[in-house]
Amino acid sequence: MKFSKENFIYEFTRNQATNEEIHENILEGMNVHGANFIILICAIIIASVGLNMNSTAVIIGAMLISPLMGSIIGIGYGVGTYNLKLLKEAFKILTISVFISIITSTFYFSITPITTAGSEILARTSPTIWDVIIAFVGGIAGMVGLTRNKISNVIPGVAIATALMPPLCTAGYGLATKNYHIFLGAGYLFFINCFFIITSTFIVTKALNLPARTNLDDEKQHKVKRIILITAVIVMIPSVFSALNMIQETIDESNLDAFINTELKDQYVIEKNINTKNNTITLALIGEKISRNEFKILENNLHNYGFKDMDLIIKQDEGSISDIEKYISDIKNQSNIFIKDNNVSNKTGDIKEDTNVQEISKEIKVIYPQIKEVYLGYVTSDTNSSKEVPVLILYTNDETLSKSIPTIENWFKARTKEDGVKVYVQMISTEKETKTDNEYKK
Structure with a gap:
């Protein structure tokens, strides 16, 4: 099939529901009253248990039954159609849902005997640009799925991909254990997910030319778009820096391992540390003592492994290496x-x-x-x-x-x-x- 703008528009809209059906689908998804609030509380408890026990399967199950996605898409749709009444209702529902979720998870983590932060909890404390991409693309998929004349299973998939529930539970853990850096990190991740799902929903709403519920002149419409764009850039900045830092740390660790394996074959490295603030690399060695001339060679060779501005510090003890020291060294290097x-x-x-x-x-x-x-x-x-x-x-x-x-x-x-x-x-x-x-x- 020949690709063209006309063909793309046709394929994009050919199974689209009517405007009223789309509107009803959005309203139905926003319904978090009565029984759905009980479902939300159950989902939060299930997700909290999953995080507490480091069980990915349990966390996924909680995300599948969570009704959080509807109100977030409702906000994006409300902004896109300039429907102030729906926008206020969706925002109110989301606020109440978030409040209930954090209170429930905080209560759970306050009474559970296991209060340590597992890897599933820690994974929700350092958002990166990839979380932005997942939320944005997931929001597009969710809104496109809701606008079809046959509702698909896209929404549950988007809920799993964007992981709205775990950050809220992690925020509750942060409050319960007074680890406020965990609370802030998880809160920022949840905000990123919400904001970029809203943004992508707004874009799809505009792309489908869904009718506005309130007439706004062109100047006000452009103002809304500018606000969204500026806010998106501001929200993304911390996540970009976090991603860059994570990439750099991975590269530095890989380069240092290559340096150790190549230049220090006859030494056992029992400690290694990269301090980017002081621009130093510290290696604690056990084995044959390194002379000052050998140290100078090592320092010069270090620059060939991507550490041009780093100073090398070597701490070493002479003597034979005991079996337990070898064991510890090998464990650290897995x-x-x-x-x-x-x-x-x-x-x-x-x-x-x-x-x-x-x-x-x-x-x-x-x-x-x-x-x-x-x-x-x-x-x-x-x-x-x-x-x-x-x-x-x-x-x-x-x-x-x-x-x-x-x-x-x-x-x-x-x-x-x-x-x-x-x-x-x-x-x-x-x-x-x-x-x-x-x-x-x-």
């Missing part, structure tokens, strides 16, 4: 080595699929900010040689963290879904944090 009675065995295999090292590390550091390093792996059980037990090793300079070991063990059990876990807290010596003859820097 290798496939297990230990048995403090001896590295030859057994290899993947860290269990449902145990994500990076997620666990991120979560425990959010809960206990005094933790500096996290190492995770498996050891052979003392009572059953065929069973492997998850081990968590935490490095900190806060002596009080040891008092929290029972609480951390309960969290680690829930997180790995295994019994018999072991948690160790290791103190970071203040001597290691001071500059010695074995620390080189530019």
